[in-house]
Amino acid sequence: MTKSDKIPDATITRLSIYYRQLELLEFDGYRMVSSEKLAWLCQGNPAQVRKDLGYFGEFGIRGVGYDVIDLQAQIKKILAINRDWNMGIVGVGNLGLALLQHHNFSARGFKCVAAFDNDPDKIGADLPSGLKVRDIRELDAAIDELDIEIGVITTPASAAQAVANLLLKANVNAILNFSPTRISVPECCLVQNIDFTVMLDILCHKLDHQTTLQHL
Amino acid sequence: MTKSDKIPDATITRLSIYYRQLELLEFDGYRMVSSEKLAWLCQGNPAQVRKDLGYFGEFGIRGVGYDVIDLQAQIKKILAINRDWNMGIVGVGNLGLALLQHHNFSARGFKCVAAFDNDPDKIGADLPSGLKVRDIRELDAAIDELDIEIGVITTPASAAQAVANLLLKANVNAILNFSPTRISVPECCLVQNIDFTVMLDILCHKLDHQTTLQHL
DNA sequence: CATTGTGAACTCATTCACAGCG
DNA sequence: CGCTGTGAATGAGTTCACAATG
Numbered sequence: 001m002t003k004s005d006k007i008p009d010a011t012i013t014r015l016s017i018y019y020r021q022l023e024l025l026e027f028d029g030y031r032m033v034s035s036e037k038l039a040w041l042c043q044g045n046p047a048q049v050r051k052d053l054g055y056f057g058e059f060g061i062r063g064v065g066y067d068v069i070d071l072q073a074q075i076k077k078i079l080a081i082n083r084d085w086n087m088g089i090v091g092v093g094n095l096g097l098a099l100l101q102h103h104n105f106s107a108r109g110f111k112c113v114a115a116f117d118n119d120p121d122k123i124g125a126d127l128p129s130g131l132k133v134r135d136i137r138e139l140d141a142a143i144d145e146l147d148i149e150i151g152v153i154t155t156p157a158s159a160a161q162a163v164a165n166l167l168l169k170a171n172v173n174a175i176l177n178f179s180p181t182r183i184s185v186p187e188c189c190l191v192q193n194i195d196f197t198v199m200l201d202i203l204c205h206k207l208d209h210q211t212t213l214q215h216l
Numbered sequence: 217m218t219k220s221d222k223i224p225d226a227t228i229t230r231l232s233i234y235y236r237q238l239e240l241l242e243f244d245g246y247r248m249v250s251s252e253k254l255a256w257l258c259q260g261n262p263a264q265v266r267k268d269l270g271y272f273g274e275f276g277i278r279g280v281g282y283d284v285i286d287l288q289a290q291i292k293k294i295l296a297i298n299r300d301w302n303m304g305i306v307g308v309g310n311l312g313l314a315l316l317q318h319h320n321f322s323a324r325g326f327k328c329v330a331a332f333d334n335d336p337d338k339i340g341a342d343l344p345s346g347l348k349v350r351d352i353r354e355l356d357a358a359i360d361e362l363d364i365e366i367g368v369i370t371t372p373a374s375a376a377q378a379v380a381n382l383l384l385k386a387n388v389n390a391i392l393n394f395s396p397t398r399i400s401v402p403e404c405c406l407v408q409n410i411d412f413t414v415m416l417d418i419l420c421h422k423l424d425h426q427t428t429l430q431h432l
Numbered sequence: 433c434a435t436t437g438t439g440a441a442c443t444c445a446t447t448c449a450c451a452g453c454g
Numbered sequence: 455c456g457c458t459g460t461g462a463a464t465g466a467g468t469t470c471a472c473a474a475t476g
Binding site for chain 2: 009013015016017020042078080081094098110176181196197198199201203206208210
Binding site for chain 2: 433434435436437438
């Protein structure tokens with residue numbers, strides 16, 4: 001990190017969004033982009049773009065803007081997505097299957113290298129991605145063998161904490177949690193929750209609130 | 217709304233989380249809960265719990281706490297989840313299928329009442345949920361007929377904006393967007409983005425940052 | 433007397449405005 | 455001259471601390 005240590009979480013989120021937009025800009029043949037244009041594309045504010053990038057260094061050219069290719073490389077480095085990450089998916093239900101076949105992941109270096117379940121009917125089954133469903137009891141060994149650094153929980157809520165515990169025991173300390181529950185983990189472990197129901201609740205609240213206002 | 221109009225977004229998110237925890241508390245037989253206990257269960261802070269609730273009214277009993285059943289009802293009203301919402305899913309890929317079978321949705325009043333695609337091979341297919349995949353060209357008619365208020369986009373990024381436009385034309389102004397792109401919509405339309413890749417990017421950044429610190 | 437409800441203090445994030453520079 | 459980089463100003467959200475009260 002070039003400057004301060006206090007980076008807002010929101011900055012990291014936006015960097016990811018800038019990055020995707022830069023890919024599109026490159027694809028469309030752009031070589032340079034101004035903070036104003038990038039902000040516009042990302043539905044943000046130019047000063048914010050500059051400040052976000054400013055936390056990590058000076059990537060622009062005054063009077064010109066940012067090099068589309070170079071800035072991608074810089075952001076990849078900042079986000080640590082300039083390399084592959086191996087993921088293990090725990091819970092081969094509909095959602096787990098969907099993620100295993102999610103093309104966007106592999107295209108971006110997020111490799112699903114193992115899938116686990118505890119259902120005897122599923123264990124051993126061949127997946128479209130070429131993987132075989134493994135017994136959850138093999139988790140520990142497989143994580144070590146396959147160099148898995150990210151665990152993805154796609155089990156029902158009732159199993160999520162137990163799975164998290166298994167992942168922790170196997171020294172996985174980054175979890176993407178799709179189950180509709182908050183798992184508790186020690187400080188050293190990072191959890192990103194993706195909770196569909198919470199998102200729907202927020203949407204409903206806003207929708208209701210908006211229509212309520214309209215009736216006044 | 218009982219008090220101010222300036223409710224932080226984060227408050228709404230937390231209310232959804234409190235709500236789910238209250239369901240569990242009720243299931244476990246609790247009748248009352250203090251802000252301290254609820255905060256602990258939700259990995260939050262008691263003052264925050266009280267402030268969040270305080271935006272909407274006085275739901276507690278001093279010296280005692282909150283009635284588990286009553287507070288659920290209050291939060292349901294605040295979030296506008298005290299009724300059913302009809303959703304239409306656009307894009308019957310793996311993710312769309314997963315959502316169509318997602319039991320948590322229907323259990324909470326989020327009803328998937330239609331599924332749309334533009335792939336002739338999929339149109340007309342019977343889904344496990346009992347629905348038939350509809351032609352995207354029927355979107356407008358079906359939304360009106362089935363009273364759909366929430367559109368769920370599970371198409372590839374390339375199709376997302378076009379789908380959003382169709383939804384807007386059909387007067388759907390709440391969208392849950394799973395596609396890895398930011399769609400642009402008029403002010404009147406609400407969008408909640410659920411972007412798996414952004415979440416992974418954040419996780420990688422934190423993971424990398426954490427391990428970097430450890431090596432110092 | 434335990435716990436809520438809430439103004440005031442504080443911390444964190446965004447936006448402004450302009451100096452600095454290619 | 456145009457656009458970046460950034461300190462200073464503003465705004466938003468969280469936590470504190472304690473008065474109010476069932």
